[in-house]
Amino acid sequence: xxxxxxxxxxxxxxxxxxxxxxxxxxxxxxxxxxxxxxxxxxxxxxxxxxxxxxxxxxxxxxxxxxxxxxxxxxxxxxxxxxxxxxxxxxxxxxxxxxxxxxxxxxxxxxxxxxxxxxxxxxxxxxxxxxxxxxxxxxxxxxxxxxxxxxxxxxxxxxxxxxxxxxxxxxxxxxxxxxxxxxxxxxxxxxxxxxxxxxxxxxxxxxxxxxxxxxxxxxxxxxxxxxxxxxxxxxxxxxxxxxxxxxxxxxxxxxxxxxxxxxxxxxxxxxxxxxxxxxxxxxxxxxxxxxxxxxxxxxxxxx
Numbered sequence: 455x456x457x458x459x460x461x462x463x464x465x466x467x468x469x470x471x472x473x474x475x476x477x478x479x480x481x482x483x484x485x486x487x488x489x490x491x492x493x494x495x496x497x498x499x500x501x502x503x504x505x506x507x508x509x510x511x512x513x514x515x516x517x518x519x520x521x522x523x524x525x526x527x528x529x530x531x532x533x534x535x536x537x538x539x540x541x542x543x544x545x546x547x548x549x550x551x552x553x554x555x556x557x558x559x560x561x562x563x564x565x566x567x568x569x570x571x572x573x574x575x576x577x578x579x580x581x582x583x584x585x586x587x588x589x590x591x592x593x594x595x596x597x598x599x600x601x602x603x604x605x606x607x608x609x610x611x612x613x614x615x616x617x618x619x620x621x622x623x624x625x626x627x628x629x630x631x632x633x634x635x636x637x638x639x640x641x642x643x644x645x646x647x648x649x650x651x652x653x654x655x656x657x658x659x660x661x662x663x664x665x666x667x668x669x670x671x672x673x674x675x676x677x678x679x680x681x682x683x684x685x686x687x688x689x690x691x692x693x694x695x696x697x698x699x700x701x702x703x704x705x706x707x708x709x710x711x712x713x714x715x716x717x718x719x720x721x722x723x724x725x726x727x728x729x730x731x732x733x734x735x736x737x738x739x740x741x742x743x744x745x746x747x748x749x750x751x752x753x754x755x756x
Contacts, residue, residue, distance in 0.1 A: 457481035458657055459503045459547065461538070462510030466614055467553060470646045471507060471653065477703045478617065480654075495534040502515035502546035505657035508535060509553045513580065524579040531583035536590045539602075543594060549601035549663065551579040551656045554588055556608040556642075556668070556724055557581030565720070567642070567674075567723035570606070570666040589665070601663035605649075608670055608724055612646025614746065618717065623752045626684045626692060633702060635694030639721040642670035645744030648737040648753045661732050673741045677718050683742065687749035 455620050462468035463484030473721035475482040485497045487510060495510070512530035539550050560575040576582045594664060595602040612620050625632060657660045675683070678694055685692035699719045706715030725742050729735055 458544075458654075459499065459506040459671050460484050460504070461497060461508050462553075465509060466610065466612065466616070466646065467509040467649065467653075469614070470612060471509065471650050473656070474650045479624050492529070494529050494537075497541065498642050499538075499541045499545045499547070503542075503587065504547070505536075505549040505551060506542050506547050507553070507653050508538060508655075511535075511553070512583075514535060520655045524582060527579045527583035528586065530587045532579070532590065533585040536594065539591055539594045540598075542600035543600040547600060549603065549657055550593055550595075551589065551603045551605065551653055552588065553653070554604050554606045554666075557607050558585045558588065558606055559724075560739065561722070562720045563723045564721070566743070567725040568668065569725040570668050570728050574629050592664070595664065603662045603664075604658060604666040605652060606666065606668050606724075607644045607649055608642045608722060610644050610649055611648055611748055613748055615646075615748060618714075619748075620752070622681065623684055623749065624756065626681055626690075627688060627753075627756070629690070629693065629743055631693040631695050632681065633695045633697035634681060634718065635678055636696040637699055637702075637719055639676050639719060640674040641677065641680075641722050642672075642674050642724045643680075643741070644670050645741065645748075646738070647739045647744060647747075651738050652733075652735060655733055655735055660732050665728075666734060667729040667733070668726050669729060670724045670726055671739075671741045671744070672706065672726050672730075673737075674723050675741070683745050684749060686744045687742075688753065704737045 463472050471735045512527050558574045558576050558581055561577045574585050576585050591602045682692045703715050706712050
């Protein structure tokens with residue numbers, strides 16, 4: 455009954471979570487997933503558990519080929535998640551912890567950081583699917599009595615990180631001058647160790663059920679600062695040219711890369727005050743240490 459079930463055990467979050475639980479001596483079991491012919495995921499839950507942490511998802515697709523991406527996101531992130539939750543409730547799983555996304559709140563911040571109590575405003579198919587899953591999970595909680603907890607992380611980084619964060623590290627390592635020295639935005643990020651610590655806490659904290667928690671390292675940085683920190687971790691100097699952001703944005707638009715430019719130039723901050731106060735939680739690993747761990751792993755493999 456005290457074991458924790460995990461989905462997505464082969465991904466960045468699931469693998470780190472499995473390693474943490476194994477090291478701490480906590481009983482856990484990864485759930486194997488199969489895919490039906492219609493694209494719906496299937497899991498099989500056998501027996502009760504203290505909690506289930508649902509980290510598997512259809513994430514951003516760099517080269518989307520689906521005619522209607524929202525349909526594909528809904529199959530996995532909504533229908534698959536809700537069917538898993540119904541199975542969990544029938545199997546007497548006490549608590550369902552859902553790894554959602556800050557994209558439920560939106561794509562960028564201006565006046566203030568995103569907070570858990572804000573009205574959601576997802577802008578893409580991924581964010582919409584995560585919001586629909588959240589709403590469906592809380593409906594299931596009301597119907598079955600199973601606890602549901604939602605965590606909305608921003609960009610997650612750590613050893614083994616892929617996608618855009620890996621591209622940034624490769625650019626810094628290359629020594630190529632980057633036109634990003636004049637960027638003065640603010641972006642929240644979340645070290646994998648801090649996310650794992652929060653997810654495990656959410657499996658047993660008495661105040662967690664029914665809550666939505668924002669998560670970050672609580673140390674927002676600009677793109678330029680992040681690049682300098684990565685370079686420092688590599689024991690090299692970042693070559694950043696002070697090109698005006700408006701020129702970068704205009705050039706990116708001409709190349710059809712506006713979305714990439716927005717992530718580099720825009721701000722996306724989250725407010726973790728509710729998470730801190732409700733759970734008495736704080737990030738246990740500082741950003742500098744977490745970046746060093748991430749870079750060390752990167753340098754060993756690239």
